[in-house]
Amino acid sequence: MPGNSFGQLLRITTFGESHGPAIGVVIDGCPPRLKVNEQIIQQDLDKRKPGQSAITTSRQEDDRVEILSGMFEGKTLGTPIALLIRNKDARPEDYAHLKETYRPSHADFTYEAKYGIRDHRGGGRASARETAARVAAGAIAKVLLAKEKVHIATYVSRIGKVKVMSPYTELDLSGVYTNDLRCPDKASREKMMTLLTKARKEGDTLGGIITCVVRNCPAGWGEPVFDKLHADLAKAMMSINAAKGFEIGSGFAAAEMKGSEHNDQFGSTAQVTLTNNSGGIQGGISNGMDIWFRVAFKPVATLMQKQHSVDKHGKPVTLEGKGRHDPCVVPRAVPIVEAMAALVLADHYLRWKAGR
Secondary structure (H helix, E strand, O other), X not given: OOOOEEXXXXXXXXXXXXXXXXXXXXXXXXXXXXXXXXXXXXXXXXXXXXXXXXXXXXXXXXXXEEEEEOEEOOEEOOOOEEEEEEOOOOOHHHHHHXXXXXXXXXXXXXXXXXXXXXXXOOOHHHOHHHXXXXXXXXXXXXXXXXXXXXXXXXXXXXXXXXEOOOOHHHOOOOOHHHOOOOOOOHHHHHXXXXXXXXXXHOOOOOOEXXXXXXXXXXXXXXXXXXXXXXXXXXXXXXXOOOEEEEEEOOHHHHHHOOHHXXXXXXXXXXXXXXXXXXXXXXXXXXXOOOEEEEEEEOOOOOOOOEEEEEEOOOOEEEXXXXXXXXXXXXXXXXXXXXXXXXXXXXXXXHHHHHHO
């Protein structure tokens, strides 16, 4: 099964299944002498872990990270870093009814079509549980980026039909993690909560959008052809469970604009433009402006409603969701988007350094 690794100079490989003994990640290429400890990694894992509020799954996982290798006396050694997160609250029996049945809009059928076998316990390897390993790796990538004073801020900008109308430049993003919805706009947040509460009572789910802003990224990061910085960001974001769309800067709105409206004219220096429709990247290379993009997530596919499905023998069945699930993945996906952005940027930072 290929496809479990990501990155070039800074490369991660994740492993484990949703209801197996543990999940984890091996990080290769991390420079030595970075000051990292369990607490730094744990802070980010706590932002993602389940059971935090009434709008997340009731699964209770401590997500305690264990550092198995690659660090000594609070610093990285330059050798492979292995991080382990044990599954404490796995309940495989909740998924016994899915052993012969395919859930609509899940990876059940496609996984079995490819491999001829699947772990039906919560989706196994295809579960969003795997993303905890990415968040752990991303915490280390952020330590590396901090050396260059690069800062990443991520927040929920839409759930269902409720969206934050103000641009990120007018929002205070410092307190995003102080509220359950990870949304910096109070008025929008209250409407989102009402919408989510209603959907949950109806046994339904909602999708949404996450906005990510990268500040202080120097000009010159990224490669101009296949490894464009925004292309790698797009791949990273689209590799997250339930992600269905990616747009950077003006995104799809650019299709409605004239060139005279869209061009980012230079200001006082070449690293300052009067607008930022490019989203901080031109020709696949960072230009010194804020890098900003949005990631769209579909509604959670598991519904607490009856749905038509089929079993592995093609026999029609009626399926109703069981187990513990989020009514909307978007709030818990905020640190995941942040982590994947950090991994991409840290990898390109090392490539930039190597190229110089």
